[in-house]
Amino acid sequence: MSATTSATSRPKPAAPNSASTKASRRRRSPLAWIRGNILAATAIAVFVFLLAPNAVMLVMSFNSPVGKYNYIWNRFSANAWQHPCAVDDICTHMTLSLEIGVVVMIASTVLGTMAAFAMSRHRFRARPAVNVLLFLPMAAPEIIMGATLLTLFFSTIGSGSLGFWTITIGHVMFCLSYVVVTVKTRLAGMDPTLEKAAQDLYATPRQTFMKVTLPLVAPGIAAAALLSFALSIDDYIVTKYTAGTEVTFPVYVYGAVQRSVPVQIDVIGSMMMLVTMTGIALSLAVGRARTRKK
Incomplete structure (x- = not known):
């Protein structure tokens, strides 16, 4: 006890x-x-x-x-900020870069998306070789690429024809690889049973592509388009070799740094950053709103 x-x-x-x-x-x-x-x-x-x-x-x-x-x-x-175009035609050079970037974005996105679908959905003998060729622009140094393009343009169209379109061709060449890789990754992660289900419900190939495949791949295509635009508008080395007498914004900035660094360079860069952040925020807000509705 x-x-x-x-x-x-x-x-x-x-x-x-x-x-x-x-x-x-x-x-x-x-x-x-x-x-x-x-x-x-x-x-x-x-x-x-x-x-x-x-x-x-x-x-x-x-x-x-x-x-x-x-x-x-x-x-x-x-x-x-009140006078962003007050220095040495800086807005003219920026406008040229934006025009080239838009053309490059459209061309590289269309061509790269078609190439990505061809590489993902079709089997052919030259597929491994095409994969290697697509990765070459990403692996090759830009200075070598620029010098090679300059030699190509000199031997075909002549030095007097360098300008807007030669810059565009050079940018499309190296942006294509990034678009193909981005869209192929999106296609590889897509569930193939969704397309088969649409076909079982008597959807035509066009309807299947427009209502099933394209909406699922659209985020990858949009990301590839934005990436190609950013790469184009930011490029200096390839542009320097293929520009001729044209002066894009990166070429202007490089030349300006040797004699002065105006505040307007930071202003335009800040504008581009704020526009990009605003676009990302709007896309996230739209995505969340769609998710809540569902």
Whole structure:
């Protein structure tokens, strides 16, 4: 009886206090949090590394520099945003880059999408060779590609014909590979039973493509189009070799840096970044709205 009483009279261990536990978690050092969340910390570091130049560009677009070089912060000014085209026909060069980018985006997206469908849906003997050829523009150094294109244009149409269309041809050549790879990846991840189900419901090949295949592949095609546009509008090396007397925005920026760095360069870059972010935000909002409706 005494043994039972002594066993039951022993004090029970106290439950951990939730408030003290939360306080101890709050007192954990940042280094301890990084050790416990290494993947999250790495992702944050990568995003900071990628976004820091864009943030600096946006901040420096509101700078009023001392001298010709917009490298050091002096004081706040919105004058460059009010007059973005005030320096050396900068908007003319930007317009040329936008025109080339739109043409390249349309041409490379159409041709690359058709090539991706042909590579994914059809079997032919030259398929491995075509795969290798499609990856060559991605693997070849741009300076070699530009010099080769210059030699091709010199030996066919002559040096006096270099300009808008030679730049466009050069950009389409290396953008095609990225479009094909992007669309092929989307096609490979698509469920083939959906197309078979449409055919079982007596849908014609055209109806199957327009109502099943194309809506499923559309995100990949849109991503490939945006990627080709970004690659085209940003290219300098191939453009320098194939431009002739034309001056695109990257060529202008490279030449301007040697003598001055106007604030308008950061302004136009910030405009492009804000437009891109707005487009991404709108697409995400539309996607979420469709998901909620469903």
